[in-house]
Amino acid sequence: MMELRVLQVVTIMNRGGLETMLMNYYRRLRHVGIQFDFIVHRQEEGHYDKEIKRLGGRIFHMPSIRPGNYQKYFKQLDTFFAEHAYYRIVHAHLNENSSFVMRAAYDAGVPCRIAHSHLSDLHIDFKWPFRKYARLCMKEYPNYYFACSERAGEWLFTSSSKNKVIVLPNAVNVSQYLYHLPERKRIRRELGVDDSFVIGHIGRFNYQKNHDFIIDIFQSISDKRKDAVLILAGDGDLMPQIKKKVHKLGLEQQVKFLGVREDIPSLLQSLDVFLFPSHFEGLPVVLIEAQAAGLSCLVSDTITAEVNLTNRVTFVSLSRKASEWADKLLQLDNQHKDTSTELKVAGYDIETTSQWLSTFYNEYNDTKHHASGTR
Template sequence: MLIRILHIVTKMDAAGIETLLMNFYRNIDRTKVQFDFLTHRSEKGFYDDEISELGGRIYTVPAINPFKHQQYLNSLDEFFDNHREYKIVHSHINTYSMYPLRAAMKAGVPIRIAHSHIANVPFDLKTPFRIYTKSKLTKYSTHNFACSEMAGLWLFGREIASNGTFKVINNSIDASKYVYNEVTQKNIRKQMDIEGKFVIGHIGRFSKQKNHFFLVDIFHEIYKKDPNSVLVLIGEGPLQSSIEKKIEELKLKESVIFTGVSTNVNELLQVMDVFVFPSRFEGLGIVAVEAQAAGVPCIVSEYIPEEAFITNIIEKISLSKSPNEWANAILKLGNHKKKNTLQEINKAKFDIAEQKNELEYFYLNSLKELI
């Protein structure tokens, strides 16, 4: 029997949550489990074509808007009224998962999963809205997932955390694709014209969360100490033009490479000497796992959950430390010799081969329990 799982997302672009879903989707047994997606953006997503090729369907509802609240609720109710085929709905929009899971419950969907992918979001104008939706979420979910203990505690609260009633699903990767390869490193560095450079790397959307302005300050300090340094930025996002402006003002333009969104992150990681991840908040930080899988030493902020500390090549520095202190810590890793970390990634259960079996089993078994 083939079952179709409806995943609730913002948009299927090449960001952390979406890339995680695609890792599962590519590897899961699609003769038993098929993924469909309900998105909140009308524009075409990065993964839309691949989803169609894999047999998935993509639906759209309007974006969540506090000023058009009822319109959004009506669109969800209408969707679930017209799609009674779904028995499992798996929502990935954090506190806002309350809304689609509420509509799914009204429509009689028996399995409703809230999945936390983030933690410790700082106060902003949306905070009251998040507090409200968070307080109602578990009223509508039947199962609660999280990418880390920290993410589960943040979204579901202490009572559920203390009862152990949320399940940690590791943000898994196809670890074998990331294994350090000296030949690949040399070839990609040659293509990028960065042979012989000290390469600092970062992967992430250009948003406040990822803290690119601080990252550029760190690189500025590194560059002053070692003008042979290069910063490679993988991703795109709303703050990119502001970051580019700052880089120009600091006269670093010739030493910073913007790759845009990439389909070969595993290869780009090979060129990095150090991966730097000064995020203001994270649910896990899957790119730190990817970097470790590639044998790249990592310097990360204190907001990266402990589950991401898989190997001995990752260390934490507080964001309260100065850019110069971060720079000194990064420069100390300049002579690190990369190694194959596949065994450590597998032992920590971050390889997709094991985790996809666990998720597949959950989907299939949860329906059997209803019969």
């Protein structure tokens, strides 16, 4: 059987939840003859670019998708597919903007066109009318509709498409996150939090992740527990603003900004509780990782209840005061629990989902799908 090349379409291959999950699939599927190539929409190098090239993948750069360059972008996509007519599978992870890629792939006769929803809502801004239009176009061009959760599928796809949605769990390597006391002691010593009550958050510093409210919650917690420490992993445009707020509140000694980390399984070992009050999400990979590490998680009720796989997730409304969030967090069980069986039974072990995705992709590693495509 010849090697099958799958075109993954993303924003940039930095170390986010979606991108890390794609790399976990890539590392496994390349051993069974499935190769990933990537279209990215940033000119700078992504965190995973070197590894992708080392594994044999190719990276194609497109401009950022903006209302002012839609027509130019369409033309570039048409040119791309004309020059790379060998792709049988295009798997787009751009949420509503996937409709542009799906249209170009449809016009090019690509037989397998997957639009994959990873969000359940969006911040309303000046792009909202364009995003709404893009969502309406979604029903025309994909022939497979994937989503990380039922709610994410309902949000992106129209009513005529919803009964066709395939929920592909945001799976993780469960065994990698099992609680290990020596590792917990090592990482806590490294971070200087040996005897502290450690609250953690992992996420990009942007509006979606709600860091401003995280600091408000932690301020209330620190008034009640003097040994409390907040660990923030990630980077983003709002980091300077959040650092300024931490300084203004006099919390510099208790809040640690770690930047982007490559040791997320170890970092989760160091925590006592995970805090995640996002404005909106699909089904966050990091919450699956936190549960795999056996942590109790306090999250906003804007996140789908589907994420609660272990009964270790507590939901609170964003309309509640920061002090109420703090009280709820301090009531949570801060002992790590082995949740591996629950996650595997729920279908969130990447060993299982990799096998499913391999079978799905290989349906198109067959000459009957070759020239004409399926529309």
